[in-house]
Amino acid sequence: MNTNPCNMIVFPNAKVNLGLQILRKRADGFHEISSLFYPIPLCDVLEFVPSSKDSFESSGISIPGTGNLVMDALNLIRKNHDIPPIRVHLHKHIPIGAGLGGGSADAAFMINALCDEFEVRLSLEEKEEIAAELGSDCAFFIRNQPAMASGRGEVLKPFNLDLSGKYMVVHYPGIHISTARAYAGVTPRDNRTPIDEILSQPIANWSGLLTNDFQDGVCQSYPEVAQAISVLENAGARYAAMTGSGSAVFGIFDRAAEVEFLSGSTFAFTLD
Numbered sequence: 001m002n003t004n005p006c007n008m009i010v011f012p013n014a015k016v017n018l019g020l021q022i023l024r025k026r027a028d029g030f031h032e033i034s035s036l037f038y039p040i041p042l043c044d045v046l047e048f049v050p051s052s053k054d055s056f057e058s059s060g061i062s063i064p065g066t067g068n069l070v071m072d073a074l075n076l077i078r079k080n081h082d083i084p085p086i087r088v089h090l091h092k093h094i095p096i097g098a099g100l101g102g103g104s105a106d107a108a109f110m111i112n113a114l115c116d117e118f119e120v121r122l123s124l125e126e127k128e129e130i131a132a133e134l135g136s137d138c139a140f141f142i143r144n145q146p147a148m149a150s151g152r153g154e155v156l157k158p159f160n161l162d163l164s165g166k167y168m169v170v171h172y173p174g175i176h177i178s179t180a181r182a183y184a185g186v187t188p189r190d191n192r193t194p195i196d197e198i199l200s201q202p203i204a205n206w207s208g209l210l211t212n213d214f215q216d217g218v219c220q221s222y223p224e225v226a227q228a229i230s231v232l233e234n235a236g237a238r239y240a241a242m243t244g245s246g247s248a249v250f251g252i253f254d255r256a257a258e259v260e261f262l263s264g265s266t267f268a269f270t271l272d
Contacts, residue, residue, distance in 0.1 A: 008117045011043040012105035014094045015140065016170070016243040016250050018161075019195040020212040022188045030136075030152045031188060034195050036159060037101075037140045037149050040250075042170060042267050044093050044102060046070065046109055048117075051087035061092035069107035069134050076130050077111060081120045095265060097176035099214075099244025101141070107134045108141030128156070148196055161199055163271045167253040169232060173224040173264040175247040182245035185217020203238045203252065210239070218246040225249060228261060235259045 018036040025031055044060075056071050070090055077083060088110075094102030108131045115122055122130075124142060131138035136153035147156040198209045219226035225242060228249045232240035235258075237251030251259070259266065 007047065007049045008113050009045065009047040010109045010113050012046055012094075012102070012109040012141065013039055013044075013144070014042040014100040014102055014105060014170075015039050015137070016168075017099065017212060018199060018206075018241075019210040020214060020244065021192060021195060022183070022186045022213045023190045024188045031183065033150065033153055035149045035153070036146065036161065036195055036199055037137065037153075037156075038146050038161065038163065039141075039144050040168060040170070041269050041272060042094055042100065044106055045091040046088070046106055046113070047090075048086040048088045048113070051085045053085045054087075056088045056090070058090045058092060061094075061096060063090075063092060063096065069103050069138075070110045072134055073107040073110040073130075074114065076133060077114050077120060081118070083114060083118055083120075095172040095248060097178070098172045098248035099177075099242065099246050100170070100172075100248050101137050101244065104131075104135045104138040105141045107131065108138050108144075112142065128154075159196060159199070163252065166271045167256050168250055168269060168271055169235075169237070169253065169257065169259050170243075170248055170250045170267045171228050171232070171259075171261055171264055172248045172266075173222070173228055173261075175222050175224065177218060177222070177246045179245045182214045182218060185221070186213050189213075206239045210241070212242050212244075214245045215242045218242060222247060224264075228264070231259060231261060 015037045018038055020035040023032045094100050111127050127142045128139040131142055132154040139154045146159050146161045148159045225247050229240050232251030240251040242249045
């Protein structure tokens with residue numbers, strides 16, 4: 001183990017869902033899903049430094065509730081590995097409760113950073129198993145590469161989809177949607193064209209085929225989400241949809257585009 005740790009800083013990034021099918025309810029009470037997780041360069045900042053005792057502080061977007069996935073990740077690694085006390089600071093920039101996976105990314109990046117800094121020798125598969133204990137999509141951020149997700153979102157299969165050079169606009173209307181509420185508006189449905197088959201087609205063919213099962217119910221309850229998707233489409237997005245259980249939406253453009261919304265937070269970037 002590294003006995004003289006230096007400051008560690010990492011930049012947990014968000015993801016979007018390209019399609020999200022709710023296929024069936026499982027015996028364990030969870031839902032079987034199918035979705036393509038795609039990483040995007042919208043990031044938080046996570047740092048830890050040596051300390052006499054563990055502590056956590058945050059800045060940026062206020063984190064609601066008492067749960068703390070970052071420190072939960074630390075405690076899980078500590079079960080079997082000797083990690084000295086650290087002081088952790090998380091600057092939240094990724095909107096919370098938006099379907100962008102920010103909290104899951106923070107936890108997964110913490111696992112990777114702890115292993116790197118303190119020479120914890122875990123395979124990628126072992127890290128993914130630990131991450132899956134923290135949340136359904138946490139495991140995705142261990143490798144942080146496009147992947148088809150099934151099960152609860154923790155069963156991952158690499159998928160060759162390259163959107164590098166495309167321009168993306170992500171808009172968060174400022175509405176926090178709980179996953180439980182989003183599921184209440186969905187009727188599971190199997191026997192559909194698989195998402196990976198749709199994604200193998202040109203982006204021009206995605207609209208109407210590549211759907212998010214949460215979107216209709218959320219749009220009915222929150223017209224702002226439907227309006228945001230329309231704004232993206234009218235601005236020339238090749239594909240626009242809600243991500244995860246919402247309320248963030250995104251549009252994929254061939255080139256940089258100016259998109260204006262009346263309220264909320266908007267982020268724009270070229271994909272790597």
